[in-house]
Amino acid sequence: MQRFLDLADHSRDEVIDLLALAQHLQVKPEPTALAGKILGLLFMNPSLRTLASFQAGMLRLGGQSFVITPGQGTWQVEMRSGAVMDGASAEHVREAIPVLASYCDALGIRAFADGKDLAMDLAETRFRMMASLCDKPFINMESAVNHPCQALADWKTMDDLGVPRRGKFVLSWVYHPRALPLAVPAATVHMAAQRGMEVVVLRPEGYALPDAVMQKAHAAAAASGGAVSETTDRRAALEGAHVIYAKEWGSPMHYGDAEAETRLRQPLGDWCVRESWFDQANRDCHFMHCLPVRRNVAVADEVLDGSRCRVIGEAANRMAVQMAVLYRLLKG
Ligand code: CP
Numbered sequence: 001m002q003r004f005l006d007l008a009d010h011s012r013d014e015v016i017d018l019l020a021l022a023q024h025l026q027v028k029p030e031p032t033a034l035a036g037k038i039l040g041l042l043f044m045n046p047s048l049r050t051l052a053s054f055q056a057g058m059l060r061l062g063g064q065s066f067v068i069t070p071g072q073g074t075w076q077v078e079m080r081s082g083a084v085m086d087g088a089s090a091e092h093v094r095e096a097i098p099v100l101a102s103y104c105d106a107l108g109i110r111a112f113a114d115g116k117d118l119a120m121d122l123a124e125t126r127f128r129m130m131a132s133l134c135d136k137p138f139i140n141m142e143s144a145v146n147h148p149c150q151a152l153a154d155w156k157t158m159d160d161l162g163v164p165r166r167g168k169f170v171l172s173w174v175y176h177p178r179a180l181p182l183a184v185p186a187a188t189v190h191m192a193a194q195r196g197m198e199v200v201v202l203r204p205e206g207y208a209l210p211d212a213v214m215q216k217a218h219a220a221a222a223a224s225g226g227a228v229s230e231t232t233d234r235r236a237a238l239e240g241a242h243v244i245y246a247k248e249w250g251s252p253m254h255y256g257d258a259e260a261e262t263r264l265r266q267p268l269g270d271w272c273v274r275e276s277w278f279d280q281a282n283r284d285c286h287f288m289h290c291l292p293v294r295r296n297v298a299v300a301d302e303v304l305d306g307s308r309c310r311v312i313g314e315a316a317n318r319m320a321v322q323m324a325v326l327y328r329l330l331k332g
Helices: 012-027 049-060 093-103 118-122 125-132 148-161 183-195 211-224 234-238 258-268 311-330
Strands: 038-043 064-068 106-110 138-140 168-173 198-202 227-231 243-247 286-288
Touching (some): 012 183, 038 049, 106 311, 118 125, 138 148, 148 286, 183 198, 183 227, 183 243, 286 311
16 A cells, blocks of 8 residues: 555455454554654644544554644645745745655645635645655545545444444534535545445535535445435434434535525524434434534534543544554555
């Protein structure tokens, strides 16, 4: 494996192999496996889990890492192609990425969606340009419409919990004060489809995921024997659910138009997951969210503090699966 950009680049069997390696490394740690190796981490956007779990995972395998957060002790970095750099940015990714790659054995980059042009973000135009500048093993730590490390950790979390392969997985839109990127919902719907689940995307009018995202999930479901559908009917969606996965995202209908988006979401404050959402669900239904989460805005305390909540396990699994990814990239 040379790159970890998208779970869709890997067959279901390859993903299962990575998950088995993650499990193996949890049970039988290899504290010198990556001795002498260096991981570079470039964060164009904030993080808690991704930053800490990659650093901790690399240390647990005997390697080292360095972190660059442009503008915080380093130059501000420009990502736009053709930009006239007469503003705050003193350095372009065209130089910064090859320079950083020359110092390390693998490089991870986080660069969220630009949030202005949906077609450009769906095509991952900027992230693909940045990936092309790196001649070392490369990791997507969240791009415009993908978060493969989160998706892999969520798959492992469901395996750990014994969620049936054909179980019902409900990805539900939840409220947030502003429009958030499509990366996690897009990665999540694909992951659950690739796992072979009955996937239902539950969302209010105006928040349908883009066709390209749904088509990719449908293709994964066709290959795995799963199914994907979407609805605005909360009661029907939650009926018999094995997993309710909550996520906030912005309306693709008003992409890049914050005012119109705010008007659309203003009356949707009741899209906050409460215990009553589980009334029609499977008795053992689990609650999942990638974090960070706004308590009592997206998800009520009673759910986050309740016995169904798996958010800490999901976050813990970030380190486990990323150790497997690093192992495959750097050791084979
Ligand atoms: N879920 C996730 O990627 O968390 P961070 O944004 O804190 O890295």
